[in-house]
Amino acid sequence: MLDTRKLPSDxxxxxxxxxxxxxxxxxAGLVHAAVATRFGWHRDEFYYVISGRHLAWGYPDQPPLTPLLARLATELPGGVLPLRVLAIAAQLGCVLLAAKLAAELGGRGRAQVLAAAAxxxxxxxxxxxxxxxxxVTDQLAWAAVFVTVARALRLGSVRAWLTAGVVAGIGLExxxxVGVLLLGLLVGLVAVRRPVLRTPGPWLAAAVAAVLVAPxxxxxxxxxxxxxxxxxxxxxxxxxALGALPNVPLLLLVLAGPPLIALWLLGVRRLCSAAGREHRWVLVVAVTALVVFTAGGGKSYYAAPALLGLFAAGAVRAEARPLAGPRRWATALGLSGVFAVLIGLPVLPLRAESALAAVNPQLVETAGWPEFTRQVTAAADTLPPGSSIFTSxxxxxxxxxxxxPAAGLHVPVSSAHNGYLLWGPPAGTPDTVLCVGEWGPAYLHRFWSDVREIAPIxxxxxxxxxxxxxxAAIYECRRPRGTWAQLWPGLSHLD
Structure with a gap:
């Protein structure tokens, strides 16, 4: 009789x-949807859409996948709404994948729900x-890699590893x-699952990921x-590295959610225990991410997707050895949710969001763009025919x-910032240019002899x-010191 206990099985x-x-x-979806378009576009969303209109296999600040998705989303009606729907869908995908990861780590229903809610x-x-x-798309990619790798380690089949390789390759695009995640995975397999590396699955997965990221x-x-x-x-x-060092406690104590500290600590305990040894690679990934991003001067949220693995492991531990009842976990989750919504979503009045910009500066970057556009349009209406706009x-x-266009602006717009610098300058000589941005007259005088500030933004x-x-201000610039092509190298900047 066949012994099914020896067969890998879902x-x-x-x-x-x-x-x-x-x-x-x-x-979660209703909370996000309620305020999805309360303020408006974020500056980065403009950039992703424009980048998507200049399709390439890369840009100075990112690979091509997010710009491509942004372009496709804005071809639908609704302005910024389709983009926000994509963002919410990615967040909800992370929620479900956290539950699936908890299941892969040995969790049943209670652990799955706790991980997802966290x-x-x-x-x-x-x-x-x-x-x-x-x-948000990076968070989704990390979550998907976590799940597909955990599944591949459990099943041991080439097909499961190839799925993980495809997911990793898409994440790298x-x-x-995601490369740091894969580095942590390699270190983790060497440390605690070395026999797996003597099978073809992981290496075929790596080859697939390499092919996908090759362009x-x-x-x-x-x-x-x-x-x-x-x-x-x-x-x-x-x-x-010194500047990024404070990001470690910021991530673990604040961005993770102060009420959820106990959960990720339980995850660390679970992965350090004998019961969690086969899944200890999840902890190695988290440690590797913290070390690499800190040493490399990365931003505080770069390592954040690793929290998903710790939450899943912590939920499994909480289910297996409950140290707190459901009410306490519900209270912790509720408090974290209120904290997260207040600092992460546009729920407060605009002035209050401005006062909290030191905590989360991104919210105020979604306000004021229609007013900005109308202000520049009014200035552009006074320019002679053939003029153009150049932004910082x-x-x-x-x-x-x-x-x-909706505000009545029909003057060509260019910039030399990040991806824009690769798309090149306008043709000809910039006889009269409306320069918009955080420049001072001294800087602009390097490129134009006559610089006049029209109004601050x-x-x-x-x-x-x-x-x-x-x-930032609006400047009318005349008498250029060269053609656009000659001025372009000095105007170009990465930041």
Whole structure:
């Protein structure tokens, strides 16, 4: 008689508790949807859409997947709404994948729901899905890699490993930070699952991922490894490793959600115990992410997707050895959810969000773009025929390009910031240019002999954001010191 205990089978994993999980998804989705378009576009969303209109296998600050999705979303009616729907869908995908990962780590219904709810109310996941961009899609990619790798390790089949390889390759075409996840996975397998590396599955998965990311690698090689140069710029802005060091407690104690500290600590305990040894690679991934991103001067949220693995492991431990009753966990989840919504979603008045910009500056970056566009349009109406607009950053250029036509703006817009610098300057000589952004007259005088400030850029309700916080203004610039092609190298900048 065949001994089925020796056969890998999905039956060894508890089925997902769909009814309570869908309830968690529904509540999270409704909360996000209620405020999805309360303020408006974020500067990065403008940039992703414009980048998607210049399709390439890479850009100085990201691979191509998110710009492609942004372009497809904005071809639907509804303005920014389709983008926000994508962001919410990615967040809800993380919620469900957290439940699936808990199941792969040995959790039953209660553990699955606890893991899913923890991700749904975790501030760094909630805030990450406030807008559509590489942050929320990166979180989804990490979650999918966690699940597919855990499944491949359980089943041991080549097919399961190939699925993990496809997911990893797609994730790498979205954001290079998935490479740190894969590095942590390799270290984890060497440390605790070395026999797996003597099978073909992991290596075939790596080959598939390499093939999928190859076009972006080739693009980088053809463009002087632009994404690596951009990473160096961002690291320098963070202050390098020393500047990033405070990000570790910020992530673990604040962005993870103060009421959820106990859960990820339980996850660490579970993975360090004998019962969690076969899944200890999840902990190795988290430690590797913290070390690599800190040493590289990365931003505080780069390592955040690793929390999903710790939450799942913690939920399994909480189910197996309950140290707190359901009411205490419900209270912790509720408190974390309130905290996450207040700092991560646009629920407060605009002035209050401006006051909290030190905690989360992204919310105020979604306000004021229609007013900005109308202000620039009014200035552009006074220019002679043949004039153009040049902006200091991609947010300004994207806003004028996407919102300008509805406001009556029909003047060509260009910039030399990040991806825009690769798309090249306008043709000819910039006889009269409306320069918009956080420049000073001294800087602009390097490129034009006659520079006149027309008006400072203002924001609604007196909020302070990236534009108003650096005295961005509108300048009329005449008598250029060369053609666009000659001025372009000096105007180009990565930051």
């Amino acid at each position: 039956s060894r994993v508890a089925a997902l508790a769909w009814r309570p999980l869908l309830a968690v998804v529904a509540v 991700v749904a109310v975790c501030p760094v996941f909630v805030a990450g899905s406030m807008l559509f961009g590489t942050t 979205n954001k290079a930070t 972006n690698v080739v693009w980088n090689a053809q463009h002087g490894w632009a994404q690596f140069r951009m990473a160096g710029v961002l690291s320098a802005e963070q202050g390098g 950053n991609y947010g300004e250029a994207g806003a004028l390009t996407l919102l300008g 203002t924001a609604p309700d007196g909020i302070t954001n990236e534009e108003t916080g650096h005295h």
